[in-house]
Amino acid sequence: MEVKEEESSGTPLDLFLKIGLDERTARNTIANNKVTNNLTAVIHEAGVTEGCNRTIGNLLYMVATKYPANALIHRPTLLGYIVSTKIKTPAQLEAAFSFLSSTASESFELKEFEEACGVGVEVSEEDIEQTVNEVFKQNKGLILELRYRINVGDLFGHVRKRLPWADPKIVKKLIDAKLYELLGERTAADNEKPSKQKKEKPAKVEDKKVADENPVPPSEDLNPFLIFPNPEENFKVHTEVFFSDRPVLRCCNTKEVLDKHLKRTSGKVYTRFPPEPNGYLHIGHAKAMFVSFGLAKERGGCCYLRYDDTNPEAEKKEYIDHIEEIVEWMGWKPFKITYTSDYFQELYELAVELIRRGHAYVDHQTPEEIKEYREKKMDSPWRDRPIAESLKLFEEMRRGMIEEGKATLRMKQDMRSDNGNMYDLIAYRIKFTPHPHSGDKWCIYPSYDYAHCIVDSLEDVTHSLCTLEFETRRASYYWLLHVLDLYQPYVWEYSRLNVTNTVMSKRKLNFLVTNKHVDGWDDPRLMTLAGLKRRGVTSTAINAFVRGIGITRSDCSTIRLERLEYHIREELNRTAPRTMVVLQPLKVVVTNLESGLVMDLDAKKWPDASTEDSSAFYKVPFSRVVYIEQSDFRMKDSKDYYGLAPGKSVLLRYAFPIKCTEVVLADDNKSIVEIRAEYDPSKKTKPKGVIHWVAEPSREVDPLSVEVRLFDKLFNSENPAEHEDWLSDVNPQSKVVISGAYAVPSLRDAAMGDRFQFERLGYFVVDKDSTPERLVFNRTVTLRDSYGKSGK
Structure with a gap:
């Protein structure tokens, strides 16, 4: 319906300003002829050419831009409800669109229409306050973790789901008040936002704020999947997302199409994890798996593993096999494995x-x-x-x-x-x-x-879940399904997972691998899941990490590496048995111990081992010759030093105190050949320092020699991808190989994948490069948890 210029009471701009649109929106509207004609027609049809309040005007604008084209016959009826303020919120209007779209050209009962749109339903402020309190109680762990960085839109969405007809202004007011009650005044840290760094000043990238400050994950009782609707709700027309910074299209199925879909699926949730087989999966994919497989599991539904193999030049069988293997390792079982090529x-x-x-x-x-x-x-x-x-x-x-x-x-x-x-x-x-x-x-x-x-539609996917960079593709997604009259899944975008001190771009990862900056896709320094597995990280620790992050649309999703390490330590501290390894051996001869004598001492496998539980101990040989770390000896003592020095005593863990009596130097009088010491079997000496050690069991048998690889952050800065010359930021000390470390004999039978805590050194895993003649250990993570202590 077009309105002739002479029939209008002024220019379109005048008309749009009269209904309460701000000038910028009004001028932008005029630039689009289609919307201009639609809105002009709606204003005349509603009889408000002389103006109306802003609330009504905004609803009229939604009608002009989002009204279902197959139900134009019913538009005058809807406009009457808007002008009379019987329909007064965007949520009611969305419900009206849905109802009228499914009714199309048919007549309908006004009573059914009013019930569907919540006409006459008044939600009291007390009802809203009670619901807000319930939502806050359910999400308290996450709110306390993120403080004012919590995505308020998510909280709003939880309330709206329970009270669809509540006044959004009152909801927002009560949420803000509840946040203040729970968190108090905003701090300077709460107000900080990630700053976009200019490319010409890459050195300042390290100043960029990172998303998390607290190592403690939210309560395990928190269900991150409550934000997702049920399949039967996929007939609604969602025209706006309250937590987005702009209107975003959502699905619109007719009741007939949805009923057929629900009959095919028996109302179950169907999701899909759709990796492209052109590289190895990284930790960001772990979050994607958790969201898609996790939602299906939590709702008793099904999740496809679907290979997105539309580009024959990029896909390799190696990648396909890897993906299937890593999905299983992560603990997920696909309902069915499919290919887009199917x-x-x-x-x-x-x-x-x-x-x-x-x-x-x-x-x-x-x-x-x-x-x-x-x-x-x-x-x-x-x-x-x-x-x-x-x-x-x-x-x-x-x-x-x-x-x-x-x-x-x-x-x-x-x-x-x-x-x-x-x-x-x-x-x-x-x-x-x-x-x-x-x-x-x-x-x-x-x-x-x-x-x-x-393919989402053909596989009857109910929830098409993806990361935020795909948000702008949502319009194309629904456009195509709409013009082909296909069932439309519910689309939800969530924040992508980024971790500091690494890169996650497949292009950059592929460059590092093909140019041999790292030792393959499973290099333990990479954030590929194969690399993390080889480093000794467990899938349960990774899943705990991604669960703790939650499923939000928050843009601030660069997570400190230390947060992942926190979860790794939490698990390995419970599961990895203790043992002793010396990385840089320094020979110590205990002169008052009989030559050739070997004593088997009890050492604890577990920190809290009961003395009555023999399985919680392992035997460590103690002999006249032991080896300690070179860093545990100094020629010059000091008050803040607790290691061994000339004339000073230390306690050999699980053994006896020893006192340095002599230092034997090489011919150059600089390098140390050995330390001579005496031990006190009575343990009357009580030195402050306690050090680890490895014994030489006898003159004929040397200690078990092993190779130890110390891995650290691959990149020096938190956001290396923002450097133009990102390769220059590679940490040259990210991999240090120690080939002459000594280990206790009990490690001789360790197998690939076995994890241990090397006392005072960290957590380590047996690497696949190990042979029967030589064990190789990778450091998974250090013992000390610095997360949240650096102040960054």
Whole structure:
């Protein structure tokens, strides 16, 4: 419905300002002819050309931009409810859109409509306050952890789910008051925000604020999956997300489509974990697994492991095998393993249908031309070619009759949109490359933007969960399913997981691996899950880490490496038996001990071992010759030093005090050959220092010699990816190999993957490079937990 200029009471700008739109929104609206015509028609239809209050005006704007096109016959009725303030909130209006969309051209009972929209329902402030209190009680752990950095929109969403017709202003007021009651005044740290660093000043990247300050995870009782709706709610039209900084489209299924879907799925939750098999999975994928597999498990549903294999040039069987292995190691069991390539025939047939419906065309622009035209919001010269011609050309593409790069199939979307992901995205491209899964059957392959939403729909996914960088693709996701009349899953984006002192970009990881800056995809310095596994990190520690972070849309999601290390220590402290290893051996001869005598001493495997539990101890040989760490001896003593020095005593752990009586130097009088000492078997001497050691059991048998690899942060700065020359930030001490360490004999039978606490040194794991002749240990993490203590 268009309104002639002479019929309007002033210009469109005057009209829009009269209904309460701010000037910026009004001017932006005028720049879009379609919205201008729609809003002008709505204002006249509602009879408010002389103006109305801002609340009504904002609802009219939503009607102009979001009203379902299949229900225009009912729009006057809805406008009457808005002007009379019977419908007065965005939530009620969303429910109205949903009801009218499912009713379409049919007549309906006003009573049913009013019930569906909450007309006449008054939610008291007391009801809202009680619900806010319940939400805060349920999320108290996370709120105390994040303080004022908590995503208030998430809290708002929990309240809104329970009280959909509550006044949002009152909800916001009570949430703010409750936050103040629980947390008190904002601190300077609460008000800090991550600062965007200029590229020309990469040195300041380290000043960027990191998301977390407290090592203690939220309560295990906290259920992070409560934020997700049930499958039967997927018929609603969600036009706005309260916690987003802009309106974001959500799903819209008719009741008929949803009922068919629920019948196929029996109402169960269906999710999918869709990695592209073009590299190894990293810790960010651990969060993705936790969200998708975890939601399905928590709701008694199913989660697909779906390989997103639309690019035959990038995929390798090595990556496919790795992904399946690592998903199992992480503790998740897929409902079914599928490939996007399993659906190539269905995807092709739907592409043909897309052309037939006038929503796709064959294009001959080069990639450079496509980019230029997209930047200028210009239509392709082939955008309006006849449907029959596009169908013929697409068939020729499929049959290999057109050269690679000479044609693509593009979706006919909206080249005037403010969202670049609606600029006629490519649906198919030509690649004369055999596919690792489907062979040489196809020479055209679908794009991610075309395939993933359709396969979600074909697999009846109820919750399509992804990270925030895909948020702008949501419009394209729903556009495509809508024009093909396919079932639409519920889409939810959450913050991506980034960890300090590492890189997580697959491109950068691949560069590090292929250029041998690291020792393969499973190098223990990388945040790949294979690297963490090889380093001795357990899947349960990783899952505890990602669970503690939670599922939010908070942009501040760079987590300190120390937080992950906290969870690793928490587990290894309970599960890794103690033992003793000396990294840099210094020989000590106990002169008052009989030569050749070896005593077996009891050493604790576990910190809190009961003296009555023999299994909690292991035998350590003590002899006349022992080896201590070079760093535990000094030629010059000091008050703040508790190691061994000339004339000073220390306690050998689990053994006896010894006192240094002589230092034997080499011919250069600089390097130390050995230390001579006497021991006090009565233990009457009570030195402050306690050091670890390894004995030489006899003159014929040397101590067990092992290789120890000390791993540290791969990069020096917290955000190396923001450096232009990010490789220059690699920590040269990230891997230190010690080939001549001595270990107690009991470690001789250790097997690959066995974990231990080396007393005073850290937690270590037996590496896959070990041989029967030589054990290799990787340091998993140091003993000391510095998390939250540095003040950073």
